[in-house]
Amino acid sequence: MNKLDKLESQSIFIIREAYKSFKNIGMLWSIGKDSTVLLWLAKKAFFGHVPFELIHIDTSYKIPEMIAYRDALAKELKLRLVVGQNKNAISGKRTFPDGLDRISCCRELKTIPLTKTLDGTGFRRVYDPKRDLWDEFESAEPYNAVIVGVRSDEEGSRSKERVFSSRDEKSEWDASAQPPELWNLYKTEFAPKTHVRVHPLLDWTELNIWEYIEREKIPTISIYYNQGDGKRYRSLGCYPCTNPVESDAGSPAEIIEELISGKFRNIAERSGRAQDKDGGGTLETLRKEGYM
């Protein structure tokens, strides 16, 4: 077995363990490459089925191609998709750059609707693949657990995560008081009302993700590739805070080449994401409050 086979196997084991252990579980799908790999692994784990809902938080500032790609793939792969949004913050302009700084905007448009979508109290639109229709709900059953595609090589605080990581009732994370997690014997026993984040991709690197996309021919969104103007997105987010990088890479193979020996060999992936830079430990502050 090569490296990718082992990573695939390990992640499928974790996804199956999560599905077995929690009554109401969902998977966060940010539309980006990591969570799309995660979606692919779920299809593999359950032999073509995705037996849980996919959750997307729509800030309304997403790069437009992302939403089109999301809806097309949900239809093609027959995914039950739940879309949460903080409508009040958007209509009240509590956003960046209109009224807030970047971090407060992340809190309003991502952390708050994510928390409310997960605990069942927030408004959501739900795509039903069988009827090919969208429904709207003011609330829903809370999720006990959610599968998330964070990787430990992305950023410091993510490297500290457990595979099964608990959040308290307020979705908060205490990084320094985590339980032991030995071998792959994950503790899946949690007190009622605990919300659990499951992280099957911790051991994957950005390079592994692209190698797997290439091998499996996973459909990814076009803006990861040079569209002819010498620019592409390396990491996806909201357009006011995410910048494309200068790159000619037009395919997964060319991106892999770029990461191994090309210009991005020594440059961090999230260098185009502005919210990581506002003061020390910013992403960690957001994550403690429930951000992914």
Added chain:
Amino acid sequence: MQKNTERMNIVITGHVDHGKSTLVGRLLADTLSLPEGKLQDVRDSCKKNGRVFEYAFLLDALADEQKQGITIDSARIFFKSAQREYIIIDAPGHIEFLRNMLSGASRALAAVLVIDALEGVAENSRRHGLLLSLLGISQVVVAVNKLDALGYDENVFRRIKNEYEEYLETLNVKQVTFVPVSAREGKNITTMADETPWYDGKTLLGVLDSFQNQPSNEDLFFAMPLQDVYRFSDDNDERRIYAGTIVSGQVKTGDAVKFLPSNKEAHIKGVEVWNAPPKTSARAVEAAGFTLEEDLYLKHGEVMVKSDENAPVSAASKIRANLIWLGENPFVFGKSYTLKLGSAKVEASLAAIERFLGENENYNELRRNDCGSVVLNLSRPIALTSFYDNASLGRFVIVDGYDAAGGGIVLEAVSDENKNADLNADFEEELFALLKKYFPHRFAE
């Protein structure tokens, strides 16, 4: 294009302030494995806070860690040598963070143990050696660090080497290599140092590269803990798929298989896959799924083996094990715990503490961070092996309520005369019931 297809998890451990984080920072920098942004971020942050840059700061990414100046959790860090890719786990040296050190170390195949030459073998150096042996990690390199402060004195190195080697031998940890280093100065880390002409071994990186990656169990007996059984009939899929990760050996369609401990037998009908070419066999480490010729009602926790293979997997309800306790509350007699092994989950209780490993001998209970050889009673038999026959079927964790409280390795299944008597009694009762049903006239009252 995939040049580094091999990957190895290693753990770096040692007493507090013996220089683990510095060593890791150095390994990252000297193998050119750092993203440019990261090094610059840390240099900028040092400048902003008026601190002198240290390699150790690279790892202390969490905000509250930087304030306290100690490593709290096992960070996962990646680096590459010419040989392979490493995931390096910088384990905390503080005893109160032992659970984090173990979480990291349990995923490792090899360990770097750092000893400060100025201080010599410390309590935690011994303790971490003990824990590595408990986790079954046998490939260990000891970095005798900070030799720059002692003028690279060969005698100091020899003295520490002899003392620690003697200790590790008592724990059955073999294949230990000692390297004299200075992490801060980058000596003998990735290149041989002129300062230690008396040392003719390899650099630290050279020793790591010489370690064996995970031995493949493919050629051994077949075993797969049954993780779950799927049937997505809501989605118009009538297949009943028996899913799990194969921990040893291989299996193909048509093979006769048996589930333990239920002893139910079946034949492999199909090897199920999605988005992959059809296949007729599966092997160790694959997350597999099978359909069976016979529809069996099985719960997760069973272990699938081949009927004709005589795998050393046995159903046991009493085990002898080496264990480390990490729980808030001590591990005590007369209390029920949950034991998880493979995909099985069973009630367990402490039957005996046979040997205390480490200091503070106490045969009434195991307190947080205590290690011991124990006997455990299980409420029903589960399929397992000794740790040495198969690591995945020979290690377990113990959950106390919702608290992940301990972990250990199975030394052996303990045969229990009474349990066999119980089984016989069950059998007799069942037989009696059947006789009564089919030959009622014989039992007329």
